[in-house]
Amino acid sequence: MTTIISCIPPALPSTLPVMDTKTVKKVASLARLSMTDQELESYRPKLENILKFVEQLSEVNTDGVEPLSNVVDIALTLRTDTLTDGDLQQKILANAPESTEGFFVVPKVVE
C-alpha cells in the first residue's frame, strides 16, 4: 500500500572500509555491548548497508567549508561560578542499582 522511494546509491568502489565480522566485534567491544557470534553476524550486513548509504557524501566537494557544530546564532555564555545547589546525596543515589554509605557500589575493578 505504500511506495518507498529509492535513493540508495549504486554499488561503491572497493576503497570503502569493509565491515567484516572482526570489525563489528571490535566496535561492539568499544561500545561496551556484549554480543553473541550470531548477533555479530546479523548486525554486520546492516551496518555495512548504512555505511554504504552515507558514503554518497563523498561525491560533494567540501573543500574550504567550515564544519557546522552549532546550528543557531546563540552565543554561549558563562554563568557566575557559584554554588547553586547541594546536599543532594540521597537524590543522586536514589536510582543506584547498589549503594552503601553514600557510595555507588560496582563489581571489583582491580584484581
Added chain:
Amino acid sequence: MTQKSLTHLSITEALAGLSKKEFSAVEYTRAHIEATEQNRDLNCYITETPDIALRQAAESDARRAKGQAGLLDGVPIAIKDLFCTQGVRTTAASRILDQFVPEYESTVTSKIFAEGAVMLGKVNLDSFGMGSTTGSSAFGQTFNPWRSTTSPDVKLVPGGSSGGSSAVVAARMAPGALGTDTGGSIRQPAAFCGISGIKPTYGRCSRFGVIAYASSLDQAGVFARTVEDCALMLKSISGYDPKDSTSANKPVPDFVAGLQGGNVKRLKVGIPKEYRVEGMPQEIDESWHKGTQWLKDQGAEIVDISLPHVKYALPAYYILAPCEASSNLARYDGVRYGRRIEGKDLKETYELTRAHGFQDEVKRRIMVGTYALSAGYYDAYYVKAQKLRRLIRDDYMKAFEKCDVLLTPITPSAAFPVGQNEDDPIKMYLEDIFTISLNLAGLPGMCVPAMLNAEGLPLGLQIIGRPWDEETVLRAARGLEIAADFRALPGMLGTKMAA
C-alpha cells in the same frame, strides 16, 4: 456534557468551557481518563497517571475559582516518556531505564504544569527516540487509531518516534501532547495520525531533563488537533533556561496572536524542487499541489526555489545522529542509575547491562556512531557530515532571501502496516526524507493534516520557516488548515464512541 463531546473539544474550546463553568477540569480530565481506559488496545501509554491527573484537575478547579488560572489550566496533556517527570517513572521506552524514577522535573514539563496543565501519563515512543514507527519500544508497538478503508484489518504504525503522543491526540484520549523531534519525530507521526504538530527552532525550548538522543538536533515540541492549540502549547513551553546553554535568550512571541486569522496575503511561499523526489507516490504529489493552490487562492505568492544539497540530509543525519547518540548513551553503564546485569568484572557488567538494556535499533546506532568516531574515520565521516550540514543550512538561508516560508510534503507515504521495513534500516530511514533536513538546519517546521488518500488515510503537509520565525510558520499553517478543512475522524472513533 458527555465523554464524547468533552474529548472532541479543542484545547481552546475547552478553556472557554472551563472559564464559563460549563464543566469542571475534573470532569474534563475524567472524560479523557475514560477514553484512555477504553483504548488500551492501541498501547499508547507506558505509564498512566490517573491519580495525579485527578489531583491536578481538582487543584486547577480551585485555582480557577480564585481567578488564578494559567494558560493551560485544567487541560489534560500526554507526555512523551522522554521528558523526566519528578516521582513518575521515565523510561525512554528502554529496558535500561524501565524502573528509573527521576528526582527532578524537565523544564518543559515544569512549564506546562506552571500553566496549570494536567498530566495524563507518559506515552510510548521508539526507544530513546530512535525510529519512525514506535516499534522499537521495549514496551511494545503503539498502533495508529486510523485504519485504511481497503484493508481495515491491517494494523498501521502511528509513526515515530513520538507515536504515542500522536496516537492519543488522534484517538481523542488527550487534546494535546508533548513530543520531541530529532529528525521528524513530531511531524511524521502527526502526519500519519491526521493531527497538527510543530517542532520549533533549535534552542526555542529547553532540553533540560529531556533524555538526550542527538543533542545538536533534539528539540521539544507539541501535538494538538488545531494550529491554534499548537500555538498556545508552544507559547507555554518556550523560553530561555539557564540550565540549557543552547536555549535562546530571546523574547517568546505571543504565538496565538501571531496567527492573524491565518492571513497569507502576499506571503511568499517557496516550493523547493528537490522535494519532488523520484518515485514519489502520486497522492503525495497531488496533496502538495493542492496545498500550493490553497495558499495561492488565499493571496500567497508562490516562488520556485532550489535547495541543491538537501538530498544529502539523510546520509549526513545518519552519521551525525549516531555519533552523538553513541556519546550520549555512554552514560548508561548500570552504575549510578538504571538496570544492571552483573558480570564477572566491571567491563563485563557494562557489556551485559548495555546489551540487555538497549533495543536493536539503539545498538545499531551506537555501533555506527562508535565506528564513525573511531580513530582514522573521524574526519571522513563526522567532519564531512558537519560540512554538509553547513551547506544544507546555507541552502535554506539563501532560499529565505526569496520567500517567507516553504511548503513541502511531509512523508513519502501514508501510515504503513506494522512490521513493514523492519528488517531494512535504510528503507526505514527514508521515511524521514522530507523532515530530517530541518533538524540539520535548526529550522522550525509544522505538520498540518491536509486530506485523506484513496485508502482513507490522512496525508499531511509541512510548512518550514526561518529560524525564530515560528509565528509565520503558524500563520501559514493556519491558512492551510482553513483551506483544508480537515474533519475526518479515525474509523475506530465512530464505532467505539457510539457503543
